[in-house]
Amino acid sequence: MSEILIYSDNDGTALELVSAGKEFAEELGATVSAALLGDGAAGKADDYFSYGADKLYVSEHPALGDFYVGTFAAALQQIVESGDVEFLLIGSTKRGKELAGRVAQKLNAGAITDANAMRVRDGNLEADRYSYGGNTMASQVVTTPKKVISVMPKTFELGPSEAKQGEVVNVDLDLEDPPVKVVERRDKAGDEVNLEEAEVLICVGRGVQSQEDLAMIEELAGLLGAEIGCTKTPASDWEWFSEERMVGLSGKKCKPSLYISVGISGQIQHTVGIVDSKIIVTINKDENAPMFNFTDYGIVGDYADVVPELNQKLKSL
Numbered sequence: 165m166s167e168i169l170i171y172s173d174n175d176g177t178a179l180e181l182v183s184a185g186k187e188f189a190e191e192l193g194a195t196v197s198a199a200l201l202g203d204g205a206a207g208k209a210d211d212y213f214s215y216g217a218d219k220l221y222v223s224e225h226p227a228l229g230d231f232y233v234g235t236f237a238a239a240l241q242q243i244v245e246s247g248d249v250e251f252l253l254i255g256s257t258k259r260g261k262e263l264a265g266r267v268a269q270k271l272n273a274g275a276i277t278d279a280n281a282m283r284v285r286d287g288n289l290e291a292d293r294y295s296y297g298g299n300t301m302a303s304q305v306v307t308t309p310k311k312v313i314s315v316m317p318k319t320f321e322l323g324p325s326e327a328k329q330g331e332v333v334n335v336d337l338d339l340e341d342p343p344v345k346v347v348e349r350r351d352k353a354g355d356e357v358n359l360e361e362a363e364v365l366i367c368v369g370r371g372v373q374s375q376e377d378l379a380m381i382e383e384l385a386g387l388l389g390a391e392i393g394c395t396k397t398p399a400s401d402w403e404w405f406s407e408e409r410m411v412g413l414s415g416k417k418c419k420p421s422l423y424i425s426v427g428i429s430g431q432i433q434h435t436v437g438i439v440d441s442k443i444i445v446t447i448n449k450d451e452n453a454p455m456f457n458f459t460d461y462g463i464v465g466d467y468a469d470v471v472p473e474l475n476q477k478l479k480s481l
């Protein structure tokens with residue numbers, strides 16, 4: 165029986181993949197397993213079983229203490245080659261993207277990266293990913309015996325969980341010490357934000373003309389308990405925000421309950437990051453802006469008039 169193996173350096177993303185993997189496994193007549201690697205790996209087993217893993221490969225090998233991509237790729241290669249793994253699904257985090265390519269090379273496997281949808285087709289997993297700078301969508305399958313697919317966080321919802329137990333395999337990995345030693349860790353200066361988890365998200369676009377105007381948007385964010393994100397220009401060119409706050413193809417993929425765009429035209433490279441929001445509100449002075457095609461509630465007007473009015477209304481509630 166073939167196996168779908170899940171790994172992510174982010175446990176939340178891994179559990180989403182375990183939930184989805186369980187459904188794919190039923191259709192494919194396969195089983196779902198996960199690799200738990202590094203310090204504290206064994207302690208995570210209950211969570212992985214409860215979301216549907218049948219089997220867990222666990223290793224707290226000292227070489228897996230810090231994430232070094234070559235070492236983690238070697239670990240996954242050994243796990244895949246020790247059993248019947250046909251599909252290796254990796255969370256497409258910053259580390260995961262690099263890991264997918266490395267491990268695919270070691271396995272002589274084809275790889276698809278940044279999948280944002282997946283389904284069973286003809287006994288294989290077919291994955292969708294954006295191509296041509298986000299302007300088109302490609303549906304792809306891997307045709308080598310072993311298949312590696314990295315999947316964007318939040319592509320799948322967490323499924324229901326129930327307490328259950330499965331098989332734990334304490335793998336005996338043959339790993340060399342990483343050639344890079346971490347000598348010190350420091351917190352990143354500046355912005356600490358997790359836009360992917362935000363329930364309410366306001367994004368600022370190039371239509372917002374002065375940095376002073378951010379005050380009214382921050383006030384709106386405060387009233388709604390929102391995080392603030394942005395399109396490319398306010399982060400990369402104007403440096404009003406750190407790149408951590410950029411949303412879209414090269415930024416974060418978010419799924420808030422409420423998303424509000426302020427002065428954003430609706431180019432695909434941005435909207436891929438917010439299209440799965442539950443409610444989309446658009447504030448734009450151009451009634452023909454493409455953003456309105458994605459919108460549940462649209463306000464045509466100058467943000468400099470609309471946002472203060474919204475703030476007043478919210479304060480009076």
Ligand SMILES: Cc1cc2nc3c(=O)[nH]c(=O)nc-3n(C[C@H](O)[C@H](O)[C@H](O)COP(=O)(O)OP(=O)(O)OC[C@H]3O[C@@H](n4cnc5c(N)ncnc54)[C@H](O)[C@@H]3O)c2cc1C
Binds near residue numbers: 412
């Ligand atoms: C490979 C690649 C990757 C990219 N990745 C990303 C990404 O991850 N995220 C991202 O956002 N972009 C990305 N981009 C850039 C993307 O193509 C667009 O350029 C960008 O999203 C447009 O940003 P915008 O909507 O803020 O600006 P614009 O397209 O310039 O739109 C500004 C909007 O503001 C409106 N406006 C102007 N004045 C006002 C006002 N006073 N009141 C109300 N509305 C007003 C205008 O009508 C207009 O619709 C990428 C591009 C490439 C090529």
